[in-house]
Amino acid sequence: MSSITLTPDIAPAVMPKSHYANVRTTVMSWLFTVDHKRIAILYLISITVFFAVGGLFASLIRIELLTPKGDFMTGDTYNKVFTLHGVIMIFFFLIPSVPATLGNFALPIMIGAKDLAFPKINLLSWWLYMLGGVLAVVVLLRGGLETGWTFYPPYSTTFATSQVTIAILAAFLAGFSSIFTGLNFIVTVHKMRAPGMTWFRMPLFVWAHYATSIIQILGTPVVAITLVLVAIERVWGVGIFNPQIGGDPILFQHLFWFYSHPAVYVMILPGMGVVSEVIPCFSRKRIFGYEFIAFSSMAIAIIGFLVWGHHLYVSTQSTYAGMVFSLLTFLVAVPSAIKVFNWTATMYKGEITFEAPMIYALGFIGLFLVGGLTGLVLASMANDIHFHDTYFVVAHFHYVMVGGMVMAYMCGLHFWWPKMTGRMYPGLLATIAAILVFVGFNFTFFPQFILGFLGMPRRYHSYVEEFQILNIMSTMGASVLGLGYGMQPFYLLWSLFKGEPAGDNPWRAKGLEWQVPSPPPTFNFPDGRPVVIEDPYAYTIDVKEADSVAQH
Amino acid sequence: MSHSTDSVVAHHFEDYEQQTESAMLGMWLFLAQEIMFFGGLFAAYMVYRMKYPDAWATGSEQLDIVLGGFNTVVLLLSSVTMASSVWCAQKGKNKQLIWGLIATLVLGFVFLFVKYFEYKSKFEHHLVPGTHFFFDAAHATGPVIGSPTQGQLQLFFCLYFIMTGMHALHMIIGAGILIWLIVLAMRGYFHPQRYMKIELFGFYWHFVDIVWVFLFPLLYLLHRHG
Numbered sequence A: 001m002s003s004i005t006l007t008p009d010i011a012p013a014v015m016p017k018s019h020y021a022n023v024r025t026t027v028m029s030w031l032f033t034v035d036h037k038r039i040a041i042l043y044l045i046s047i048t049v050f051f052a053v054g055g056l057f058a059s060l061i062r063i064e065l066l067t068p069k070g071d072f073m074t075g076d077t078y079n080k081v082f083t084l085h086g087v088i089m090i091f092f093f094l095i096p097s098v099p100a101t102l103g104n105f106a107l108p109i110m111i112g113a114k115d116l117a118f119p120k121i122n123l124l125s126w127w128l129y130m131l132g133g134v135l136a137v138v139v140l141l142r143g144g145l146e147t148g149w150t151f152y153p154p155y156s157t158t159f160a161t162s163q164v165t166i167a168i169l170a171a172f173l174a175g176f177s178s179i180f181t182g183l184n185f186i187v188t189v190h191k192m193r194a195p196g197m198t199w200f201r202m203p204l205f206v207w208a209h210y211a212t213s214i215i216q217i218l219g220t221p222v223v224a225i226t227l228v229l230v231a232i233e234r235v236w237g238v239g240i241f242n243p244q245i246g247g248d249p250i251l252f253q254h255l256f257w258f259y260s261h262p263a264v265y266v267m268i269l270p271g272m273g274v275v276s277e278v279i280p281c282f283s284r285k286r287i288f289g290y291e292f293i294a295f296s297s298m299a300i301a302i303i304g305f306l307v308w309g310h311h312l313y314v315s316t317q318s319t320y321a322g323m324v325f326s327l328l329t330f331l332v333a334v335p336s337a338i339k340v341f342n343w344t345a346t347m348y349k350g351e352i353t354f355e356a357p358m359i360y361a362l363g364f365i366g367l368f369l370v371g372g373l374t375g376l377v378l379a380s381m382a383n384d385i386h387f388h389d390t391y392f393v394v395a396h397f398h399y400v401m402v403g404g405m406v407m408a409y410m411c412g413l414h415f416w417w418p419k420m421t422g423r424m425y426p427g428l429l430a431t432i433a434a435i436l437v438f439v440g441f442n443f444t445f446f447p448q449f450i451l452g453f454l455g456m457p458r459r460y461h462s463y464v465e466e467f468q469i470l471n472i473m474s475t476m477g478a479s480v481l482g483l484g485y486g487m488q489p490f491y492l493l494w495s496l497f498k499g500e501p502a503g504d505n506p507w508r509a510k511g512l513e514w515q516v517p518s519p520p521p522t523f524n525f526p527d528g529r530p531v532v533i534e535d536p537y538a539y540t541i542d543v544k545e546a547d548s549v550a551q552h
Numbered sequence B: 001m002s003h004s005t006d007s008v009v010a011h012h013f014e015d016y017e018q019q020t021e022s023a024m025l026g027m028w029l030f031l032a033q034e035i036m037f038f039g040g041l042f043a044a045y046m047v048y049r050m051k052y053p054d055a056w057a058t059g060s061e062q063l064d065i066v067l068g069g070f071n072t073v074v075l076l077l078s079s080v081t082m083a084s085s086v087w088c089a090q091k092g093k094n095k096q097l098i099w100g101l102i103a104t105l106v107l108g109f110v111f112l113f114v115k116y117f118e119y120k121s122k123f124e125h126h127l128v129p130g131t132h133f134f135f136d137a138a139h140a141t142g143p144v145i146g147s148p149t150q151g152q153l154q155l156f157f158c159l160y161f162i163m164t165g166m167h168a169l170h171m172i173i174g175a176g177i178l179i180w181l182i183v184l185a186m187r188g189y190f191h192p193q194r195y196m197k198i199e200l201f202g203f204y205w206h207f208v209d210i211v212w213v214f215l216f217p218l219l220y221l222l223h224r225h226g
């Protein structure tokens, strides 16, 4: 029992004089940077802006639903509000959230590379994203979009009066930004690993991104061409989904969900990767069942391509096809459950501490579990006839997308923030924000399960009076949730200037990224290419004992 | 590693081999993406062909097999000139490389030129989908099989124009890149340790040709057997 092992922690950390963020400071040096870390920061700023805009639309929805009557806005306006909420949150926040920011920043360092394989294509990704984002703003300014984020024809092709074509172009550009990110990651993982960084020494975060990238490359182009077909039909006045000439709108739904179901795994797998890094670190234990978690990411990516028909149970799809899709959807639950069990087993008998990232990670596990299990309820064909297009569906996917991915994104952001900025944020405030987010989230969306169960349909601005109490609860929860989110920019920005210097490894974590300075220099490894000799989860019990000494 | 290769290795790669392997893998992944992109169109084609076999057979009969066949030969030839350009680049035969690229470009333009006349004749026969679409069975350029409706035929021509149009768009982008490569080659940019751009473009060009190799029978040859 001695504190000798703690010397590196006691020595006050100092900020490195020169690092990736201050080597050059002009605006142009940022807008045209090819450094993956700077591009990550560009993405971080842009997705935060879109998250705020999407959140603003969410609050408008919640205000409208405070009362049963549609008295705050017209039905038309309401349609636009929830559509823009969906389009912005999905295409401009959730899909790029973890991969383009945290993945971009950490993935190359984690495998011992100086950069991604194609730095210029990485920059192109961001520019495409921004171009799409600007078009999304144009859509907003020119009167919005009311088709729902799914762009279903014939409504989107024939009847919608809003900016469908521009919105499609925006989604198309964001899609190719996502494809190029995936392409970059796959090549980087295959070709850029440092000596000794074998496939099974890669952090699970990297495995998760590898699986995500496969979906981005094979799924996104299908929705891209499908949306082009919708745009052609809208502009040309005639097209292949037009039932008047024998076209089939259901074909659109098949093509759309062929991407958009796998896309929900683009929106959750990277989050699972984040949690797989954070749980072992704050449990001071080796991850349990490494290979199982790695392969379950791959399994989710592959099986995820075979389940899209569960969105068409009530769209005239054959019952037998529905049965197959139902079975395959249930199969996806297996690799997902494997992950949850393995995270739990990792924590078992670990020395758990409750820093902000860990609170988010624990929140993720619980909320993802609820989101995943209610997914099984919806995957059952008979149930789905009742639940289809009700608030049950809304609650389900918000548990996965917000309770899962947004929690994981914030988990990762708080975990790698000291690495990205070199500064610590105020731990207490971050913890309070994390708890507010968790509590607020549950109050927002749990009532929606009940509402859906009782039969409240989604996408209407008015509802029967019996539902008001639960809707008020939901809006109150959303306010708490908004408060939790709203705190973060303040203390994070404060930390940029006043935060304690973090030092190389404030969490005493094991990945390669924690062995370089915080913030890292431009080419990541000041001492040259690293040689990897151990796996990234080599947490030992000795560290744990040293911890308990330090605290007493 | 000789000096000549060190100078072309980008800062973030360890050596020339890592760089070329990365570039090749990246191109393969891009083409995988392209396959899925066109795949959506082929899926739509299949669904409607199953649903409306008569309209598909009739529509196919209206296409000009001579022009389509000629274009197929033109594209296959351009693949030959492209492949030999890659070989010339590998061997450092810069003059032949320039001529190979120019030949590829010319063949590409021949294809687009012929395609333009095909589109034009469809326009004159009111076979372009839209308000003016009218399939006149009495004055049709080919036989009518079964009893397809105007709407179903319109659907066929929608897919014909979108699929060949998307293919032509890829050709136009390819031609643009080719012009850039020709300029680089004329400036003496390429040598046997620096020819990846040619090799990668070759991948792309062959891919676009292969798409046509599928489009031609699916669109032009549907009912030409026996």
Ligand SMILES: [Cu+2]
Residues within 6 Å of the ligand: A260, A261, A264, A307, A308, A310, A311
């Ligand atoms: Cu789904």
